[in-house]
Amino acid sequence: MPATPEVPDGKRPTLAHVAARAGVSVALVSIVMRGAYGASAATRERVLKAAEEIGYRPDTRARVLRSNRSRLLGVQFGLRHPFHTDLVEGIYAAAEPAGYQVALSAVAPTRGERQAVEALLADRCEALVLLGPEAPAARLAHLATQVPVVSVARRLRPAPPAVDVVRTADDEGARQAVDHLVALGHRAIAHIDGGRAPGAADRRRGYRTAMHRHGLDEHIRVLPGGLTEDDGARAARTLLAEKPRPSAVLAFNDRCATGVLDTFLRAGVAVPGEISVVGFDDTSLSRLAHIDLTTVAQDVPRLAELAVGRAIARLDGEAVPDGEQVVAPRLVVRGTTAAPGTD
Amino acid sequence: MPATPEVPDGKRPTLAHVAARAGVSVALVSIVMRGAYGASAATRERVLKAAEEIGYRPDTRARVLRSNRSRLLGVQFGLRHPFHTDLVEGIYAAAEPAGYQVALSAVAPTRGERQAVEALLADRCEALVLLGPEAPAARLAHLATQVPVVSVARRLRPAPPAVDVVRTADDEGARQAVDHLVALGHRAIAHIDGGRAPGAADRRRGYRTAMHRHGLDEHIRVLPGGLTEDDGARAARTLLAEKPRPSAVLAFNDRCATGVLDTFLRAGVAVPGEISVVGFDDTSLSRLAHIDLTTVAQDVPRLAELAVGRAIARLDGEAVPDGEQVVAPRLVVRGTTAAPGTD
DNA sequence: ACTAGAAGACCCGCGGGCGTG
DNA sequence: GCACGCCCGCGGGTCTTCTAG
Missing domain, CATH: 3.40.50.2300 (Response regulator)
Structure with missing residues (x-):
């Protein structure tokens, strides 16, 4: 029996399995899977084929453990708020092109904001985007000492240091x-x-x-x-x-x-x-x-974009000026308004 | 300079930092943090105090990596479907008491079912709960060869082997x-x-x-x-x-x-x-x-409970009979129905 | 002498087996 | 028998080194 069986029973295939199958080292498989430089075209193809055959899938949790970056944005939202779910869509759209994954954590009847945030943090999110948070400003300020925090649609007065606010005027x-x-x-x-x-x-x-x-x-x-x-x-x-x-x-x-x-x-x-x-x-x-x-x-796309952008800027160590990002609203006239007495 | 500084600058505190501060071994801190047996009350207190002071927080990703179980249930849902968001609430309520975490993955305009599921799998979810999936039955069957799959509210005919279905009649x-x-x-x-x-x-x-x-x-x-x-x-x-x-x-x-x-x-x-x-x-x-x-x-709570229960049963290796779990619906009479011509 | 391609050692944070006092 | 420490490995990335051309 080989040291690393090709089909690991019910277990999840790892780099080692792919390597054994392709007849190369684990390190080389890693290079290929990341699309990094350092593998010949022929090897690359062999490795990819082997990975495909045994259904290999990179393990983000292991990956995150090694590289100190998780590139994970934690988002807290309310399942019952259409405005929040709209925002979440925008956040996905803004984060993924920037190379960040999104981790969702919902606030529900059995699950308060505290739990939602704890889950995100335990999951190694690098920044927190909180949609309409109702936690006390002091708590948000405390969180911000550990990780960049963006409050969307919730103004904070007085603004705690280091908590970014993105909101509509x-x-x-x-x-x-x-x-x-x-x-x-x-x-x-x-x-x-x-x-x-x-x-x-x-x-x-x-x-x-x-x-x-x-x-x-x-x-x-x-x-x-x-x-x-x-x-x-x-x-x-x-x-x-x-x-x-x-x-x-x-x-x-x-x-x-x-x-x-x-x-x-x-x-x-x-x-x-x-x-x-x-x-x-x-x-x-x-x-x-x-x-x-x-x-x-x-302006939901804009709010989402700013929130994500601000979080990323903090992560990149950019000198972000404290202060809110305020987005202009825009009146949309539809059918429920008219001159008075227009019957 | 000590090997493990007490305040690791901007980095996340680890067991080692807590251990250094409390003057005990890393393993002992691990025991305390898990609430496992093997630490004296006095030590326990010292360790917890040290952890509290430096803001230590267990890293679920590392934890998962080590113990081969992730105890993570992956849930795919549509952000725009109120029925789905209601179900998600029920799933939280059913999963957490059973000792499982919930990972959410939304289907959005910029994010198809495929992406949603891939993210869940890369995140090491042990089972997939899909709300109203629209993927072809063959794809679901394929997924089920890798991980237990529960389709909620979507009937599959003919039922692929090993895909559980939980639905309303x-x-x-x-x-x-x-x-x-x-x-x-x-x-x-x-x-x-x-x-x-x-x-x-x-x-x-x-x-x-x-x-x-x-x-x-x-x-x-x-x-x-x-x-x-x-x-x-x-x-x-x-x-x-x-x-x-x-x-x-x-x-x-x-x-x-x-x-x-x-x-x-x-x-x-x-x-x-x-x-x-x-x-x-x-x-x-x-x-x-x-x-x-x-x-x-x-019956949303019941559907959620069955879906979670089924996933967990599969994970526990219970012999689950193939076949659907069908939940009875119940008419709720409110104000929009009456005898015809009742003006 | 220099480079592309490949391999090995080690590390990330944590948990468990086994040992020690 | 209890409280505790050491060592190893989970899956994968990075750094260093080695080989062939």
Whole structure:
């Protein structure tokens, strides 16, 4: 029996198996598998053939162990947030061309942010990209002492040193929405907010400031909301019960806006005829033909690209200036907004 | 200068650093970190303190390399499918108590199933749990020669050897929906199908069979649909244009049903007054108060538990009988179904 | 004398077998 | 019998060395 059997039973083939089969050294197989310089074309072909035949597959875990780099980006996200899943798609698209792998760690009912991050770190991720993290700023700062940390869509005030923030100019987005509505002729514009959700404070502030600038202070109206459809529906029911109803509503996000829309439709309140509705995020939800929601788009590919780029820059030891990267939002006008009283 | 400096600059602390700091051997630290037997309480405390101080964190990749088991379950899922993300939550809940970690690999526009699976395998996952895989059965069979494979929600005919299938009795679910509608007095019940999506064929067949059993052959009507809201909306528009409209619609899934609902609402067609709508999956979408969709529930926790259980059983070398694990669906009656003509 | 191609030693961080006091 | 240390190997990358041309 040979020292290294060609077909290792139920076990995973290794470099040694390939080497034995191809009749070369292990080191040479390593060179070939990495596509590195130092093997002749003929050998290369023999080795690749042998690897193919026994179904060899490089073991990333062993590889990482040796080379001190893992080239792994850890991403924490919420399974239930469409905005997060959209971002994850963008992160894959940005990371892989840069030569980085992505490790996903979801936040779920049975799995908090702490666990999600611990898993990523134990897995040797070189940097952490956290989508809408709700952990205390101090915790993020502590993490950042161990590994580069990028907070996406969650502003941190005061900014802890070394924690990068990539976010949309939420206040500016709210302003664009208000400007649009005012230009259409609206005056009584209400805002259904996101409570303590990441970004909510800025959107609220942006709304208030914009209303003030238009001299509409007396129409400022912030209703408690949240980030789910139910939150939006609840706030919408409050509005329905009112005598002079606002003629337009800016919701915290698209999910919230969807809840508002649906509640109005069911109550026979025409949108945008009787009331205009604006969302936030431009998730796939709002783009659907039958929702057709006017919304403030976050530039997801750009956010993903910046987040990945920032993490990589830190890893490459570039002198990255502290400070946020703020991406401009863009209002997308669709079918849920119109001049008031357009019935 | 000591052989192993206590604070390894920017590097990750290892067992050796902890050992040096605590003044014990590396092996002993290993024992303590694993909570294994063989260390005195005093030593244990000293070691843990040292580890804490320098921020030591076990390296799963090295650990995996050493112990031939990785205790890692690879999960492939679609970021855009709420049903998948719900399942992922269930898989976390089922796997972690059983002592298995979960590795997520998403299918995205820039990342096909092939890439997703390759990443999982390179990462040394011991088994693969594929949610609604669309790869050819032959490919799945090939994978199964290397590692246990569980296909969730995708039936395989003929069943390849060694590929486990965990799925809902889709035909039975469609039957329950039809029975419910017939009991309410409906006769003209249409089905918006899912094309070639996993499960679509069975739901279509279940619908046809049920209609036939009720003597409603002449009312059988299958419209081409799909798994997104837009697909549902498109089919709904087709129905709107018809003269004698069906009085009820069974949609392929909840997303599709949502599209149908919205289109009807916008057209002023009352649901369930003029037309009843039934979805499939019971995703969080349908449970929302303002959608309140009657739907066929898939037992997500059970599916997740079976999928994980099956994978683990294979890994434990249990003699698992080939064959599918079929989970019963359960109709959840909510607000979108009623007797016909209840206006 | 110089180079491409190939081989061997050793290391990464950790866990287990076996030994020692 | 308990607490602990030494040594080796998991799979693969890197550095050094050796050989043939």
